[in-house]
Amino acid sequence: MGTSAGVPTRSRNVAGIALSLPQRGEWWLFDCGEGTQHRILRSHLSLGQLTRIFITHLHGDHIFGLPGLLATGNLAAGNRRTHVYGPAGLEHYLRASRQHTEAESSLPVEVHSTQSGEIFADDGFIVDCLPLKHRVPTFGYRVTERDHPGRFRVEEAVRLGIPEGPLYGKLKRGETITLPDNRQIDGVLLSEPVQAGRKFVYCSDTTLCDTAIELARDADVLVHEATFAKKDEELARRSQHSTATMAAQVALEAKAQSLILTHISPRYTPGSATTPDDLLTEARAIFPHTELARDLLSVEVARRERSA
Amino acid sequence: MGTSAGVPTRSRNVAGIALSLPQRGEWWLFDCGEGTQHRILRSHLSLGQLTRIFITHLHGDHIFGLPGLLATGNLAAGNRRTHVYGPAGLEHYLRASRQHTEAESSLPVEVHSTQSGEIFADDGFIVDCLPLKHRVPTFGYRVTERDHPGRFRVEEAVRLGIPEGPLYGKLKRGETITLPDNRQIDGVLLSEPVQAGRKFVYCSDTTLCDTAIELARDADVLVHEATFAKKDEELARRSQHSTATMAAQVALEAKAQSLILTHISPRYTPGSATTPDDLLTEARAIFPHTELARDLLSVEVARRERSA
Numbered sequence: 001m002g003t004s005a006g007v008p009t010r011s012r013n014v015a016g017i018a019l020s021l022p023q024r025g026e027w028w029l030f031d032c033g034e035g036t037q038h039r040i041l042r043s044h045l046s047l048g049q050l051t052r053i054f055i056t057h058l059h060g061d062h063i064f065g066l067p068g069l070l071a072t073g074n075l076a077a078g079n080r081r082t083h084v085y086g087p088a089g090l091e092h093y094l095r096a097s098r099q100h101t102e103a104e105s106s107l108p109v110e111v112h113s114t115q116s117g118e119i120f121a122d123d124g125f126i127v128d129c130l131p132l133k134h135r136v137p138t139f140g141y142r143v144t145e146r147d148h149p150g151r152f153r154v155e156e157a158v159r160l161g162i163p164e165g166p167l168y169g170k171l172k173r174g175e176t177i178t179l180p181d182n183r184q185i186d187g188v189l190l191s192e193p194v195q196a197g198r199k200f201v202y203c204s205d206t207t208l209c210d211t212a213i214e215l216a217r218d219a220d221v222l223v224h225e226a227t228f229a230k231k232d233e234e235l236a237r238r239s240q241h242s243t244a245t246m247a248a249q250v251a252l253e254a255k256a257q258s259l260i261l262t263h264i265s266p267r268y269t270p271g272s273a274t275t276p277d278d279l280l281t282e283a284r285a286i287f288p289h290t291e292l293a294r295d296l297l298s299v300e301v302a303r304r305e306r307s308a
Numbered sequence: 309m310g311t312s313a314g315v316p317t318r319s320r321n322v323a324g325i326a327l328s329l330p331q332r333g334e335w336w337l338f339d340c341g342e343g344t345q346h347r348i349l350r351s352h353l354s355l356g357q358l359t360r361i362f363i364t365h366l367h368g369d370h371i372f373g374l375p376g377l378l379a380t381g382n383l384a385a386g387n388r389r390t391h392v393y394g395p396a397g398l399e400h401y402l403r404a405s406r407q408h409t410e411a412e413s414s415l416p417v418e419v420h421s422t423q424s425g426e427i428f429a430d431d432g433f434i435v436d437c438l439p440l441k442h443r444v445p446t447f448g449y450r451v452t453e454r455d456h457p458g459r460f461r462v463e464e465a466v467r468l469g470i471p472e473g474p475l476y477g478k479l480k481r482g483e484t485i486t487l488p489d490n491r492q493i494d495g496v497l498l499s500e501p502v503q504a505g506r507k508f509v510y511c512s513d514t515t516l517c518d519t520a521i522e523l524a525r526d527a528d529v530l531v532h533e534a535t536f537a538k539k540d541e542e543l544a545r546r547s548q549h550s551t552a553t554m555a556a557q558v559a560l561e562a563k564a565q566s567l568i569l570t571h572i573s574p575r576y577t578p579g580s581a582t583t584p585d586d587l588l589t590e591a592r593a594i595f596p597h598t599e600l601a602r603d604l605l606s607v608e609v610a611r612r613e614r615s616a
Contacts, residue, residue: 007380010349014376034376035343041318060379064405068322068342068372072315096404097372099397 001029001039003293005205005227005241005263006061012295013039014061015263017223019143019200020045024124028052029069030141030202036065037072043296047073048080052120054127055086056204057138058093067097070109081108085120085127087137088113114139130215132206134240140206140215145197152191160185198301201256204263207236208246216254221301223293224250225263229274230282232265244279248286257304259283262293309337309347311601313513313535313549313571314369320603321347322369323571325531327451327508328353332432336360337377338449338510344373345380351604355381356388360428362435363394364512365446366401375405378417389416393428393435395445396421422447438523440514442548448514448523453505460499468493506609509564512571515544516554524562529609531601532558533571537582538590540573552587556594565612567591570601 001016008014014033018040021027026049029036040047050073056062066084073082084090091111112119116139120127124146129139152172162168162179170177171187178184203212204225216222227241236243242250244261251259261283268274280292291299309324316322322341326348329335334357337344348355358381364370374392381390392398399419420427424447428435432454437447460480470476470487478485479495486492511520512533524530535549544551550558552569559567569591576582588600599607 008346008349013346034373035346038316038321038343038346041316060376060405064372064376064379065342068368071368071372093404093407096401097368099401 001036001043001295002031002033003262003264003295003297004061005225005265007266008033008035009266009269012264012266014065015056015204016065017202017262018043018045021125025049026051028054028143030054031056031062031204032065032069033061034064034068037069039295040069051080051082053082053084054129054141054202055084055090055114056132056140056202057134057136058087058089059136059205062205063090063093067094070094081110083110083112083120085112085114087139130211132203132212133209134205134207138205140201140203140212142202142215142219143200145199147197148195150192150194156190196304198303200301203250205241207240207242208249212250213254216250216256219254219256220304221258221260221299222251222254222256223260223262226261226279226283227263227265229268229279231274244283245286248283248290251287251290256287257289259287259290260293260299261290264292309344309351309603310339310341311570311572311603311605312369313533313573315574316341316343317574317577320572320574322373323364323512324373325510325570326351326353329433333357334359336362336451338362339364339370339512340373340377341369342372342376345377347603348377359388359390361390361392362437362449362510363392363398363422364440364448364510365442365444366395366397367444367513370513371398371401375402378402382416389418391418391420391428393420393422395447438519440511440520441517442513442515446513448509448511448520450510450523450527451508453507455505456503458500458502464498504612506611508609511558513549515548515550516557520558521561524558524564527562527564528612529566529568529607530559530562530564531568531570534569534587534591535571535573537576537587539582552591553594556591556598559595559598564595564597566597566599567595568599568601568607572600 001018002013004012004014013035015031016033016036017030019028027045029050114129116130118128126144129141132138132140167177171190174187176184176186199219200221201216201219202223206212224247225242226244226247228236228243230243230245233243247261261279264276268276276292283290309326310321312320312322321343323339324341324344325338327336335353337358422437424438426436434452437449440446440448475485479498482495484492484494507527508529509524509527510531514520532555533550534552534555536544536551538551538553541551555569572584576584584600591598
């Protein structure tokens with residue numbers, strides 16, 4: 001939804017990332033800079049299917065779109081409850097925004113104060129977070145999809161002449177059974193491979209830190225801020241942001257599958273001395289599987305097959 | 309900057325109007341819905357020249373762009389002070405927005421609590437306001453440009469043989485003098501016509517009310533909300549908004565020179581049963597000098613010549 005740092009530009013809006021979960025008919029939002037709802041209008045996403053919002057930290061370029069988005073979402077979606085997660089202070093900020101606006105448009109929002117560790121889990125996903133290293137309390141978020149057991153090939157069980165009933169349950173759980181005719185059947189072989197859950201990790205804003213690496217361990221997709229180029233590393237350290245090189249180092253050490261750079265300083269534009277593409281080149285020298293985010297870029301998180 | 313009511317659409321953003329004062333090298337903003345700063349990026353205006361912001365009322369679609377705009381403006385303009393005028397509660401809203409964001413980007417903003425009557429005056433302009441009729445305290449704003457005295461035609465005075473000195477001052481003030489040779493000279497005739505000051509009036513949000521008419525009296529341009537079509541008048545009355553017909557009635561009774569309709573409900577889109585152009589037709593039946601606002605529409609407020 002937005003890939004610029006601090007202020008919007010004509011091509012990049014401030015921070016916002018949508019995680020689409022089509023199998024659930026819903027999507028989640030990470031950060032919500034001003035104008036995020038305007039970007040959503042230009043995407044294929046609908047506010048009526050937004051169920052959870054995760055805020056990394058309470059800087060304006062990550063939260064100033066939240067009151068408006070929640071107000072519009074409320075108008076759009078009636079009484080559906082939206083869960084918002086973020087550092088302490090978020091609830092007060094939202095309450096103050098609504099206090100002076102309109103009581104009747106107060107929306108059913110549940111605000112959860114983010115702590116290190118697991119903050120959400122259901123039968124499909126776990127969300128946990130760790131503190132990053134920025135000027136204010138900031139959390140990186142990790143979404144871990146649970147593994148899906150492979151489909152039990154019932155047609156194969158029938159072909160083998162296994163009688164229906166409790167034996168099927170044992171086979172589905174991967175146990176080995178013995179048939180009346182003494183044949184031994186390994187349940188694992190009767191199931192398709194486990195569909196490994198995927199990991200999405202979002203680290204912004206932060207300078208290089210161990211917790212980012214820990215959070216990003218084995219991620220399928222790591223979205224990491226890269227506010228500055230390496231030549232401006234001093235600026236990055238002073239403002240507690242990352243260079244593209246730092247982002248690549250995190251991805252490399254965490255053994256992530258892929259890296260997407262976002263939160264690009266508006267000082268780098270096509271045509272300036274250093275461009276966003278230079279940040280990409282810089283990161284790829286360290287971690288080749290890197291892409292540069294642009295607003296409304298859509299990336300599919302591919303499944304990796306794992307044996308059971 | 310924005311011409312939609314309540315929520316942004318793909319073509320219309322929420323409320324915001326810029327009043328450009330090129331002779332002063334500055335501009336003023338009326339209302340600041342979310343995404344106003346994004347619209348400014350697509351205009352010819354620069355945040356560095358924005359000096360005063362007037363807020364009609366504390367509904368989200370009129371103020372949620374303010375914290376972000378002020379933060380960006382601060383980054384853009386250094387220590388210039390910005391004056392913000394609006395109903396009581398505005399200062400608390402802005403303080404709460406900034407409290408949880410970033411102390412170091414706290415900007416030199418002076419917030420003025422709007423009361424009926426004159427709220428600003430200098431040698432060029434007077435700004436005053438009156439309460440409108442909406443669900444929360446709401447003010448309409450009127451900007452009155454002071455008359456400019458016509459240029460004193462010094463070359464004509466020289467031609468008439470008037471000696472330089474204190475007589476010139478009297479003539480400039482429009483007095484009649486008597487020369488040593490008994491000729492009487494009327495100063496008014498030695499000056500070009502007075503440049504009449506222009507009046508810009510902004511009424512939003514409101515349903516039909518006498519104060520809107522009073523404020524709009526003799527306005528050169530009246531920008532008035534027209535959230536609904538006449539056929540939805542019941543909705544307008546219930547939500548204390550105006551129909552296009554009501555806006556036209558205000559312009560007619562106030563003897564305004566021209567009317568611009570804004571704050572159009574997103575229910576009316578090109579292609580729907582009732583379109584924004586239908587609102588325009590409805591208003592023009594009553595007040596022909598009506599235009600329909602669209603985002604980034606620019607209208608020059610023409611000068612009317614008045615004799616001294």
